[in-house]
Amino acid sequence: MTIRLYDTSARQIRDFTPLTPGRVSIYLCGATVQAAPHIGHIRSGLNFDIMRRWFAYRGYDVTFVRNVTDIDDKIIAKGKDQNRPWWSIGYDNERAFNAGYDALGCLPPTYEPRATGHVPEMIEMMRGLIERGHAYEADGSVYFDVRSFPGYLELSNQDLDDLRQPDEGVSGKRDPRDFAMWKATKPGEPDWETPWGRGRPGWHLECSAMAHKYLGSAFDIHGGGLDLIFPHHENEIAQAKAFGDEFAHYWVHNAWVTMSGEKMSKSLGNSVLVSEMVKNWRPIVLRYYLGTPHYRSMIEYSEESLREAEAAFGRIEGFVQRATEKAGRTVPAAAEVPPAFAEAMDDDLGVPHALAIIHTTVRQGNSALGADDKDEAIARLAEVRAMLGVLGLDPLDPQWADGSGGGEELHGVVDTLVRLVLQQREAARERKDWGTADAIRDQLTQSGLVIEDSPDGPRWTLANR
Numbered sequence: 001m002t003i004r005l006y007d008t009s010a011r012q013i014r015d016f017t018p019l020t021p022g023r024v025s026i027y028l029c030g031a032t033v034q035a036a037p038h039i040g041h042i043r044s045g046l047n048f049d050i051m052r053r054w055f056a057y058r059g060y061d062v063t064f065v066r067n068v069t070d071i072d073d074k075i076i077a078k079g080k081d082q083n084r085p086w087w088s089i090g091y092d093n094e095r096a097f098n099a100g101y102d103a104l105g106c107l108p109p110t111y112e113p114r115a116t117g118h119v120p121e122m123i124e125m126m127r128g129l130i131e132r133g134h135a136y137e138a139d140g141s142v143y144f145d146v147r148s149f150p151g152y153l154e155l156s157n158q159d160l161d162d163l164r165q166p167d168e169g170v171s172g173k174r175d176p177r178d179f180a181m182w183k184a185t186k187p188g189e190p191d192w193e194t195p196w197g198r199g200r201p202g203w204h205l206e207c208s209a210m211a212h213k214y215l216g217s218a219f220d221i222h223g224g225g226l227d228l229i230f231p232h233h234e235n236e237i238a239q240a241k242a243f244g245d246e247f248a249h250y251w252v253h254n255a256w257v258t259m260s261g262e263k264m265s266k267s268l269g270n271s272v273l274v275s276e277m278v279k280n281w282r283p284i285v286l287r288y289y290l291g292t293p294h295y296r297s298m299i300e301y302s303e304e305s306l307r308e309a310e311a312a313f314g315r316i317e318g319f320v321q322r323a324t325e326k327a328g329r330t331v332p333a334a335a336e337v338p339p340a341f342a343e344a345m346d347d348d349l350g351v352p353h354a355l356a357i358i359h360t361t362v363r364q365g366n367s368a369l370g371a372d373d374k375d376e377a378i379a380r381l382a383e384v385r386a387m388l389g390v391l392g393l394d395p396l397d398p399q400w401a402d403g404s405g406g407g408e409e410l411h412g413v414v415d416t417l418v419r420l421v422l423q424q425r426e427a428a429r430e431r432k433d434w435g436t437a438d439a440i441r442d443q444l445t446q447s448g449l450v451i452e453d454s455p456d457g458p459r460w461t462l463a464n465r
Contacts, residue, residue: 001346001348003015003054003058004346004347005221005252005348006252007250007252008251009154009155009250012036012058012061013347013348018060019219019220019249023060023061023062024061024197024221025062025063025065025221026051026062026065026221026222027065027066027067027210027214027219027223028045028065028071028109028222028223028224029222029223029233030045030068031069031097032069032072032074032075033068033070033091033093033097034074034075034089034090034266035078036093037100037273037274038264038271038274039257039264039274039290039301040257040271041300042097042100042101042106042224042258042274043291044102044225045100045101046104046287046290046291047064047254048064048223048254049106049107050051050068050291051295051378052107053391053392054390057337057390059406062110062111063109064109064110064111065109065111065112065214066109066111067113067114067206067210068090068094068097068112068113069115070090070091070094070116071090071115071201073117073169075090076189081189086190087116087190089237090183094114096274098276099177099411102154102299103274103278103283103286104287104429105161105287105289105392105397107391107392107402111214113210113214118210119184119204121206121212123194123195124209125205126142126182126194126205127195128243128244129181129243130142132244133145134238134242135181135242136174137196137222138173138174139171139172140184140185140196140197140199141171141180141182141196142180142181142182142196143173143178143180143181144179144181144238144239144282146179147160147175149238149242151237151238152346153230153235154232155229156229156230156233158230164176164177165177165178165179165231166331168202168233170178170184171192179202179204180202181202181204181205182199182202182205183199183200184198184199185197185198185200203232204231204232204236208240208243211247215262217245218246218249219248219249220249222236222247222248222250222254223251224253224257225253225254225352225424226253226254226256226287228253229253248432252295254296255295255296255297256297256298256328257299257301258298258300259272259300259301259390261300264301274286281310282310284313284393284395285401287392288309289299289309289310291391291392292309292351292352292391293352294348294350294352298382310360314357314393315362317395318461319366320381320384320388321364321395321397321461323365323378323381324396326377326378327377327378327381331381331382331385332382332385333380333385336386337383338357338361341354341387341390351391354391355391356386357387358384361383361387364380365377368380408426418444418449420461421440422440424440425437425440428440449461
């Protein structure tokens with residue numbers, strides 16, 4: 001068994017060899033909390049949640065760090081615009097991000113550090129870089145000297161002579177290509193005391209310092225969206241390696257969710273907020289929609305593609321429910337996933353191929369149900385549950401137990417009421433009152449339910465939207 005991952009720095013798929021046998025350390029650039037999350041934000045967390053689950057299935061002890069950037073220019077600006085403390089803007093949006101991760105079934109990280117809680121570590125890193133000649137102070141700010149680090153831009157494969165750093169709203173650079181690690185204080189902005197004066201951290205410094213604190217001088221995998229390769233990850237590498245760290249051994253980047261061909265972003269005004277999406281779509285369907293394309297493939301958002309995802313997952317969910325009813329008990333997941341599924345997941349987390357194995361197994365299970373082969377249906381159900389569990393999509397998992405987003409207790413009440421109505425329909429059918437039986441079925445359908453007549457009696461499910 002060898003897991004293989006596409007390494008951005010190598011520009012190829014590589015065999016994964018952990019630094020410590022049996023253990024894997026992952027640092028994921030998490031939320032910058034200036035606004036509530038859209039589904040593009042949550043896709044990154046979900047993709048790396050699937051990675052983490054697969055490593056755990058393969059027997060690794062996983063340390064997963066996902067940071068929170070709780071201070072930056074936009075957070076401060078929003079606080080001023082709304083006449084609110086900057087930290088309250090960040091805290092509200094941090095809670096919204098965590099609610100989104102939780103709603104879509106992402107496991108909580110091992111550690112979730114906030115940038116503002118690690119200023120001492122940032123000061124230590126800046127001091128070391130200044131002593132080594134890789135950074136300098138000017139007008140109260142601290143800058144990284146990019147020319148002092150020969151490996152700069154190797155991740156993004158750019159030419160230093162053509163480089164233009166994004167505008168950071170600071171002055172005093174020796175070279176316009178240098179980037180700010182620390183920004184001198186400005187009136188009305190939060191600041192901290194340092195040996196070079198009061199100020200606040202730059203974005204790139206935060207992650208280098210937090211990765212060092214929680215994962216040490218070397219760790220296995222650094223992840224994030226494609227948009228972070230430059231400048232963020234390039235600058236992280238420069239700081240960390242110039243400080244003396246080996247830093248990440250693999251760089252893994254997920255693609256975006258797009259709308260009309262453009263990256264979904266707050267600045268473009270084309271965001272689809274998670275808090276609104278879960279009002280109209282079951283969270284497990286959203287997870288299926290965002291998590292089943294390959295992590296390196298773009299997702300073009302549309303209502304139609306979401307409906308297709310809902311229908312596809314409905315076929316899987318329907319089999320799980322019918323096979324469970326046939327078994328008359330909850331069938332536990334198989335101890336191991338099918339070899340073809342494992343092979344797909346080992347190959348750069350090939351979820352689309354792995355999903356095809358799930359659908360094939362579902363068809364086999366449905367054929368077994370049609371042939372009244374209970375043992376075969378149960379065997380296929382156990383395999384399907386094992387595969388879905390790895391992807392966080394098992395509808396029988398307690399986090400999805402209600403099946404409709406309304407709570408397990410409420411689902412039980414609805415089930416009791418629907419069964420009473422179905423009993424009335426069955427009584428009408430027995431006395432050959434077909435008009436009443438059809439009218440009851442039509443009323444249930446208008447209420448958003450699908451009624452199926454099976455050899456074991458009528459059963460109901462929620463209709464696909």
